[in-house]
Amino acid sequence: MSLSTARSARVFNAGGHCFTWVEVVEWARARGQWPALQQRVGALLARERELVEAGALPGTAQAQAAADSFRHRHNLLTADELEEWLERHDVTVDEWKGEMLRSLLEPSGDAAGVSPDVVERACWVHGICSGQLAAYAHTMAEEIAVHLRDQPLTLSPDELAALPEERERFCSDQLRKEALTAEITDNQVGWTRLDLRRLIHSDEMVLREAALCVRLDGRALADVANTAKAELREISLLLDDAEPSLRTRLLAASPGELIGPVATDSGHQLVLVVRRVAPSLDDAMVRRRAEETVIKRALAAEVNRHVNWHERL
Secondary structure (H helix, E strand, O other): OOHHHHHOOEEEEEOOEEEEHHHHHHHHHHOOHHHHHHHHHHHHHHHHHHHHHHOOOOOHHHHHHHHHHHHHHOOOOOHHHHHHHHHHOOOOHHHHHHHHHHOOOOOOOOHHHOOHHHHHHHHHHHHHHHOHHHHHHHHHHHHHHHHOOOOOOOOOHHHHHHHHHHHHHHHHHHOOHHHHHHHHHOOOOOOOEEEEEEEEEOOHHHHHHHHHHHHOOOOOHHHHHHHHOOEEEEEEEEHHHOOHHHHHHHHOOOOOOEEEEEEEOOEEEEEEEEEEEOOOOOOHHHHHHHHHHHHHHHHHHHHHHHEEEOOOO
């Protein structure tokens, strides 16, 4: 499939109009998001070139891990499924591999020496593979769906320019106190806020020894961290956001309780529960989650009512 064919593929219908990836990109361009993406991708390409010249690109294992994560995220478990997905979106295997490599980099290069055509092509690959184009399409669909609640879609310049403000006003209107309170009531367990002190080390045996020092000798976790040369982090999170391997252990943990060692994606951890806080509107973290949840549900309802999707996003 050529790039022109891929870009002209239908993404969604709404209000009697069909929107393709061309319209999605133009929507993002009009809101300044596509130029920002071009700048980032150009800087990533420049950084990649610098690292190639220095022989300092990330290793094969890191790139493979990024590729495996992508395939798992998109449920592309076989080579045929991956190739079909890439072909449908006009991305070659080599371009995909390059994108996986650049996903490990920070955009710190000077993009001035990168050809605009190369940047534009890489933006398509990045937008498709990173999910950024899908995110643009979802927000565009939300804006249009909100507009269609009480008026038809004409696609006039003035109407299109007003869509973001309409969406923001709609979102603000959803944030009634009673709606937020009801959401918090429905999430009393999952939105419990936990203040944690975490000791992180790659070696589980080091943390087992550290746990004994805390539990039997009464030493402070910070003191043990220095001795064990382990990383000590403090974090506040909602129970729902804890890593799965830790969430069950935290569910009934009391303040002052030491959990672990527990194996997590970021290494083995000892976790000290410093504080548990029941969810309420007065807690900024909980209020933000309630607002996000209420808005997301309201927007999804309007999109379901007014938008028909052609792409699986």
